[in-house]
Amino acid sequence: TTAMEQLQQQVEGLNLNAITEFPNCYPDVNPLDVYRAHLANVLTEVTGVDKNIIYPALSWTQSLDKGDLVLAAPALRLPKGGPKPDQIVQDWAAKFPENDPLFEKPHVHSYFMSFFFKGAPLVNSILPTILQKGKTFGTNPSLGLKDPKEPSAGRKKIIVEFSSPNIAKPFHAGHLRSTIIGGFLGNLYEGAGWDVTRINYLGDWGKQYGLLALAFEKFGDEKALEQDPINHLFQLYVRINTEMTEEKEQIAKRKEAGEDVTEAEANSLDEQARRYFKKMTDRDEKALAMWKKFRDLSIVRYKQTYARLNIHFDEYSGESQVSEADMADIGKQLEEKKISKEDNGAQLIDFSELVPGKEGKRLEKPLVRKRDGTALYLTRDISELLARHAKYNFDKMIYVVASAQDLHLKQLFKIIELLGHKDIADKCQHINFGLVLGMSTRKGTVKFLDDILRDVADKMHETMRKNEDKYNQVENPEAVADVLGISSVMVQDMTGKRINNYTFNMDQMTSFEGDTGPYLQYAHARVCSIKRKAGLSDEEIASADFSLLTEAHAVNIVRLLAQWPDVFSNTLRTLEPTTVLAYLFKMTHALSSSYDVLRIMGSEPAVLKARMALYEAAHIVLGNGMRLLGLSPVERM
Numbered sequence: 001t002t003a004m005e006q007l008q009q010q011v012e013g014l015n016l017n018a019i020t021e022f023p024n025c026y027p028d029v030n031p032l033d034v035y036r037a038h039l040a041n042v043l044t045e046v047t048g049v050d051k052n053i054i055y056p057a058l059s060w061t062q063s064l065d066k067g068d069l070v071l072a073a074p075a076l077r078l079p080k081g082g083p084k085p086d087q088i089v090q091d092w093a094a095k096f097p098e099n100d101p102l103f104e105k106p107h108v109h110s111y112f113m114s115f116f117f118k119g120a121p122l123v124n125s126i127l128p129t130i131l132q133k134g135k136t137f138g139t140n141p142s143l144g145l146k147d148p149k150e151p152s153a154g155r156k157k158i159i160v161e162f163s164s165p166n167i168a169k170p171f172h173a174g175h176l177r178s179t180i181i182g183g184f185l186g187n188l189y190e191g192a193g194w195d196v197t198r199i200n201y202l203g204d205w206g207k208q209y210g211l212l213a214l215a216f217e218k219f220g221d222e223k224a225l226e227q228d229p230i231n232h233l234f235q236l237y238v239r240i241n242t243e244m245t246e247e248k249e250q251i252a253k254r255k256e257a258g259e260d261v262t263e264a265e266a267n268s269l270d271e272q273a274r275r276y277f278k279k280m281t282d283r284d285e286k287a288l289a290m291w292k293k294f295r296d297l298s299i300v301r302y303k304q305t306y307a308r309l310n311i312h313f314d315e316y317s318g319e320s321q322v323s324e325a326d327m328a329d330i331g332k333q334l335e336e337k338k339i340s341k342e343d344n345g346a347q348l349i350d351f352s353e354l355v356p357g358k359e360g361k362r363l364e365k366p367l368v369r370k371r372d373g374t375a376l377y378l379t380r381d382i383s384e385l386l387a388r389h390a391k392y393n394f395d396k397m398i399y400v401v402a403s404a405q406d407l408h409l410k411q412l413f414k415i416i417e418l419l420g421h422k423d424i425a426d427k428c429q430h431i432n433f434g435l436v437l438g439m440s441t442r443k444g445t446v447k448f449l450d451d452i453l454r455d456v457a458d459k460m461h462e463t464m465r466k467n468e469d470k471y472n473q474v475e476n477p478e479a480v481a482d483v484l485g486i487s488s489v490m491v492q493d494m495t496g497k498r499i500n501n502y503t504f505n506m507d508q509m510t511s512f513e514g515d516t517g518p519y520l521q522y523a524h525a526r527v528c529s530i531k532r533k534a535g536l537s538d539e540e541i542a543s544a545d546f547s548l549l550t551e552a553h554a555v556n557i558v559r560l561l562a563q564w565p566d567v568f569s570n571t572l573r574t575l576e577p578t579t580v581l582a583y584l585f586k587m588t589h590a591l592s593s594s595y596d597v598l599r600i601m602g603s604e605p606a607v608l609k610a611r612m613a614l615y616e617a618a619h620i621v622l623g624n625g626m627r628l629l630g631l632s633p634v635e636r637m
């Protein structure tokens with residue numbers, strides 16, 4: 001049964017005329033849409049305003065004490081010269097039907113009317129809907145349809161590019177944030193019925209990978225590479241860079257002293273690396289084999305880490321995968337269309353000559369070809385974007401990249417537009433985020449994701465050990481500590497708006513006080529433990545008499561649970577994890593304050609069953625929200 005059928009079965013006298021005509025109304029999946037449709041119809045009779053104006057004007061409230069829905073009279077575009085909005089809402093409230101099946105008489109303050117749901121119909125319809133929909137409650141697969149009226153036209157396609165670390169370099173905080181936010185966005189669009197492709201665009205190309213191959217020839221270790229490619233490659237990278245810097249200094253000194261350094265320069269590491277990389281771009285098999293091995297082994301390790309975070313990629317693309325021929329072609333187009341110009345043998349784009357006003361200045365003068373003919377990061381991104389469009393014909397593409405690269409992505413999208421592809425540029429969106437400050441491991445300052453996750457997991461393990469009784473009941477404490485550690489890191493990351501910087505604070509994120517990952521997991525484990533203790537099957541729970549849930553605490557929890565599909569669709573607008581997180585914390589607070597009031601143990605069997613149904617519904621919504629964020633809800637901790 002759909003959410004609407006559920007309501008129709010439970011509640012008589014609904015006014016659902018023309019419900020399918022309301023915009024953004026999904027009565028099958030969102031019970032509140034049914035509430036809004038009914039209210040719009042009733043209010044049309046009360047106010048004489050077109051119901052299609054009323055429906056979208058019915059908005060949520062910040063907190064339950066302000067009602068469940070609120071209407072601001074000015075949003076109804078009332079004719080000028082009529083009564084004042086403050087007065088008119090008084091009149092409407094008075095005219096509102098005494099015994100509406102779903103709503104209490106509205107409250108009025110200033111020009112607002114706030115509406116409160118009646119408890120019994122809400123409880124009787126929402127709880128069975130949640131129990132029935134289970135893991136899908138809140139998601140809305142029709143949002144991703146190309147044509148909502150014609151499902152056979154298929155679903156919209158989205159590419160989410162995220163994480164994108166650089167091989168042989170540290171997986172730094174920026175990559176961690178990109179991974180967390182990108183994973184969440186993938187889940188979000190999937191829940192909205194889009195066809196999602198997740199791409200990891202590796203930094204795996206450039207002269208430094210020639211240098212890395214040299215380093216491996218000099219002091220590499222096959223075994224160490226196989227066992228721990230990420231760290232081994234990083235060590236090689238650091239070592240060879242140190243040598244190269246020293247060498248450069250020496251050459252410079254000798255030059256200063258008047259020596260002939262021609263030969264030294266020709267044999268320098270820098271020059272060798274350049275030649276090695278040249279062989280790679282010329283597709284020399286031997287040179288490529290080494291690089292490919294580094295890449296493949298690194299990907300194997302990345303995959304293990306991503307799995308800990310519940311993340312997978314459909315494609316490991318990367319800067320190396322961009323075709324030289326495509327870039328040459330684009331270079332020609334840029335010249336022909338007079339987008340780029342020659343500058344001292346190099347090719348650059350002077351936006352101030354192409355884009356009027358401040359914007360042109362702000363976009364600066366990026367290079368697209370160096371003097372030696374090699375392409376750049378930006379050049380590769382231009383080609384890659386167009387190639388992705390040709391391959392996937394996406395409806396939308398999201399780049400999850402630190403705000404430090406705002407300019408780069410603005411330049412990229414502008415160039416695509418100037419090349420004559422405004423339609424494609426318009427489908428692209430940069431989802432940016434701020435910095436993580438003060439992130440370092442216990443052992444040193446290099447920030448490998450695995451090390452950080454291990455440190456946090458160790459800390460959670462220590463905490464769990466402090467409660468011996470509970471600890472002994474956890475089946476695999478190491479695994480749970482790992483999940484709790486990851487949750488700590490992720491929740492801290494998702495607490496503020498994406499654009500805000502935050503300070504990596506191990507003590508704060510692992511605390512059970514405040515709105516933290518461990519607290520959220522604890523709230524989930526607690527509802528699980530209630531279910532275990534009650535020992536009721538899902539069938540027994542579903543057959544509960546919901547109308548026994550009359551206490552304010554119970555009704556308030558259901559009011560919050562009913563908001564979840566709205567929170568989901570609102571998140572699709574904000575694209576902010578904090579939209580979900582803030583809701584989940586609101587819900588867990590309401591839950592935790594209800595345990596003393598709505599006891600399970602010692603209650604009458606029928607009441608016990610009904611309360612269990614309430615907690616089970618909360619368990620479902622909490623789990624759905626956590627999974628949407630990319631967290632793995634734990635059953636015990």
Ligand code: ARG
Nearest residue numbers: 164165166201202203381401
């Ligand atoms: N590898 C890059 C870095 O670490 C991020 C790549 C972002 N994506 C892109 N299409 N440019 O800075």
